[in-house]
Amino acid sequence: DQQVKQNSPSLSVQEGRISILNCDYTNSMFDYFLWYKKYPAEGPTFLISISSIKDKNEDGRFTVFLNKSAKHLSLHIVPSQPGDSAVYFCAASSSDTGKLIFGQGTTLQVKP
């Protein structure tokens, strides 16, 4: 049973426009959410996170939105740049287990 789902395997966006990556989860015990970015042949790198007590967190061009009632989070990248082209993973954890559960990943391509 996939507790964290990224239903779009890929996304293509023009440089300068907004990229929106989506993630859904099923476990209401999740209280911390993270986004990671992964380039080919490299390990994932942490991008941004949000606690369940917030509904938005912003860091430069990256903003994460959390909608707890819909069990949905999204990552907005504005403006998108070609260097943002990578695989993006969302992850969730609950304070009782502490383990991160990852989604399947979304491959973002930003075209010049």
Added chain:
Amino acid sequence: DVKVTQSSRYLVKRTGEKVFLECVQDMDHENMFWYRQDPGLGLRLIYFSYDVKMKEKGDIPEGYSVSREKKERFSLILESASTNQTSMYLCASSLGLGNEQFFGPGTRLTVL
């Protein structure tokens, strides 16, 4: 800067061989993790360790074992490699469970 290193970037082994994947972190983190990444499946947790000599099964521990004799080092062992263990293996560490995890560059293992 947290640094997580993995002993090999690429490895080719034969079916039935015993395989050791080594991971070292330099930030005195309590927790260490082994994942495998496969297309369309995201990152799946194999094993994790929250202290020296302590280990917990993740979601897919079958066919794997781990060893943590020192705080900075976490080894993944494939007792008898099989072709379905061909994958990208990622090691990570974190200060607390559920916190941001820092990943190594990964080991691409091919079992022939």
